[in-house]
Amino acid sequence: MLAAQRRTLLLDRLARDRRVVAKDIAAELGISEDSIRRDLRDLAAAGLCQRVYGGALPASPATADYATRGAVSVDGKRRVAAKAAELVRPGATVILDGGTTALAVAHALPDELHATVVTHSPTVAAALGEHPHVEIYLLGGRVFKHSMVACGAAAVEAAQSVHADLFLLGVTGVHPEAGLTTGDADEAAMKRALSRRAADTIVLASAEKVGAASRFAVLALDAVAGIVTDAPAGDDTVRRLGEAGVPIVHA
Numbered sequence: 001m002l003a004a005q006r007r008t009l010l011l012d013r014l015a016r017d018r019r020v021v022a023k024d025i026a027a028e029l030g031i032s033e034d035s036i037r038r039d040l041r042d043l044a045a046a047g048l049c050q051r052v053y054g055g056a057l058p059a060s061p062a063t064a065d066y067a068t069r070g071a072v073s074v075d076g077k078r079r080v081a082a083k084a085a086e087l088v089r090p091g092a093t094v095i096l097d098g099g100t101t102a103l104a105v106a107h108a109l110p111d112e113l114h115a116t117v118v119t120h121s122p123t124v125a126a127a128l129g130e131h132p133h134v135e136i137y138l139l140g141g142r143v144f145k146h147s148m149v150a151c152g153a154a155a156v157e158a159a160q161s162v163h164a165d166l167f168l169l170g171v172t173g174v175h176p177e178a179g180l181t182t183g184d185a186d187e188a189a190m191k192r193a194l195s196r197r198a199a200d201t202i203v204l205a206s207a208e209k210v211g212a213a214s215r216f217a218v219l220a221l222d223a224v225a226g227i228v229t230d231a232p233a234g235d236d237t238v239r240r241l242g243e244a245g246v247p248i249v250h251a
Contacts, residue, residue, distance in 0.1 A: 003039065006029065006031075006035070006036070006039050007039050007042065007043055009025075009029075010025065010036075010039055010040065010049070010056070011043065011048060011049075013025070014049055014056065014058050015058070018057065018058060018175075018211040018236065018237055019055060019057055019058075019177070020040070020055045020056045020057075021054055021055040022040065022054060022055045022056075023036075023054070025055075040055070043056070044056065044059070050173070050178075050212075050213040050214060050215065052177070052178060052213065057173075057175055057178055057211075057212065057213040058211060058212045058213065059212060059214070060172040060173040060183070060208070060212035060213060060214045061208050061212070076206035076207050076208070076230045076251075077100060077101045077104045077206045078104055078108070079206075079230045079251040080101055080104070080204050080205070080206050080228050080229060080230055080251045081101060081104035081105040081107070081108040081204070082108045083228050083249060083251035084105050084108070084168055084202065084204055084228050084251075085105055085108035085109050085110070087166065087168075087228075087249075088109060088115055088166065089115075089165070090115065091114060091115065092115050092116070092165040092166060093115070093117075093118065093162075093163070093165050093166075094115060094117050094118070094164060094165065094166045094167070094168060095117075095119065095162065095164045095166070095167040095168070095194050095197060095198050096117050096121070096124055096168050097119070097120075097121070097149070097167070097168055097169050097191065097194070098119070098120060098121030098123065098124060098147045098148055098149030098170065099121070099147050099148075099149070099170040101170050101206060102119075102121065102124055102168060102170050102204065103121075103123055103124055105168060105204065106124050106127040106131075107127060109128075109131060109134060111131065111133070112133070113131075113133060113134065114134075115133075115134055116134070116135045116136075116137065117134050117135070117136055117137070118137040118139065118162050118164060119137075119138060119139065120139040120141065120149050120150040120151075120158075120159070120190065120194070121148055121150075122143070122148065122150075123148045125138045137162075139155055139158040139159055139162075140154060140155065140158060141153075141154035141155025141158065142154065142155070144184060144186065144187055146183075146184065146187075147184075147187060149187065149190065150190075151184075151186040151189070151190045152186060152190075155190055156189070156190060156193045159190075159193050159194055159197055160193075160197070162194075162197040163197065164197055164198040164199070165198065165199050165200070166198055166199065166200050166201075166202060167194055167195050167197070167198035167200070167201045167202070168202055169191060169194075169195060169202065169203050169218070169219075169224070170191075170203075170204050171191070171205065171214075171218055172209055172212070172214045173213040174203065174205045174209055174210050174211070174227060174229075174237075174241070175211060175212065175213045175237070176221070176237065176241055176244055178213040178217070179217055179219065179220045180203060180217070180218040180219045180220070180224070181213050181215070181216060181217055181218060182216055183214045183215055183216065184216065185215075187216075188217065188218045191218045191219070192218060195219060195223065195224075200224075200225040201219070201223065201224045201225060202224065202225055202226050202227070202228060202249075203224050203226070203227040203228065204228055205227050205228065205229045205231075206229065206231075207229060207230050207231040207235075210229055210231040210235065210237050210238060210241075211231075211235070211236075211237035221241070221246050222246075224246070225247065226246070226247035226249050227241065227246060227247070227248055227249065228249040229249070229250070229251060230250075233248075
C-alpha cells in the first residue's frame with residue numbers, strides 16, 4: 001500500500017472510530033509501526049489529526065483563527081449558548097470564557113436577568129454592555145488575539161479575587177481519553193485558573209468539538225459538573241462520556 005493510500009485509510013479510521021492505534025493499524029497492514037507513526041506525523045503537521053501516545057485522535061476544527069471560527073457551526077453554537085444561558089440563575093456571579101460560543105452565550109442571556117458576569121474577553125464584555133441588568137467585570141492582561149482573551153500572569157492574578165457560582169468554559173476538544181483540550185498552553189492555564197474560582201464548571205461544546213482533541217490539556221472530565229452540547233444523544237463519543245459519568249446537557 002502506498003503512503004498516500006495509508007494516510008487516506010488513517011483519516012477514514014479517525015472519522016469512523018474517533019481514534020487510531022498505531023500498532024493495531026500496523027499489524028492489520030503488515031507493516032512497521034514506525035511507518036504508521038511517520039504517516040501520523042505528516043497528517044498532524046497538516047492539521048488533520050492530533051497525535052497522542054500510541055496513535056492519534058481527530059484534530060479539532062475549532063483551532064482556526066477567531067474570524068474563521070465565527071462562521072463555523074453557527075446554529076450549533078447558538079443552541080449550546082441558549083441552553084447554557086438557562087443555567088445562569090438570577091443574582092448569580094458567572095465567569096464567562098472567551099471565544100465564539102461564549103460570545104453567543106452573552107447574546108443569549110435574557111434581558112430580564114440580573115446577574116454579574118466576570119470575563120477575560122473584551123469581546124464578550126463589549127457584547128454584554130448592551131444588556132440592561134448584567135454587571136460586568138473585565139479581567140485584564142496580555143490579549144491572546146486568536147481567541148480575544150486576556151492570558152498570562154497578570155490575568156491569572158486578577159482572577160484570584162473572584163468567587164463565582166459558575167464558570168462557562170469553552171474548549172476546542174472534548175474526548176473520553178484526552179479530556180478537555182485547547183490549542184494554546186497559556187490559554188489552557190488561564191482556563192484552569194478560572195475554573196478554580198467557580199463552584200461549578202460547565203463546558204460549552206458544539207458538536208464539531210466532541211470527539212476531537214487539541215494540543216494542550218485544560219481539565220480532566222471529572223473536574224466539571226457537565227457538558228452542554230448539540231451533538232446527538234446517540235453519538236458514540238457522547239455515549240462514552242455518559243458512561244464515564246459525565247453529565248450531558250443536550251441543547
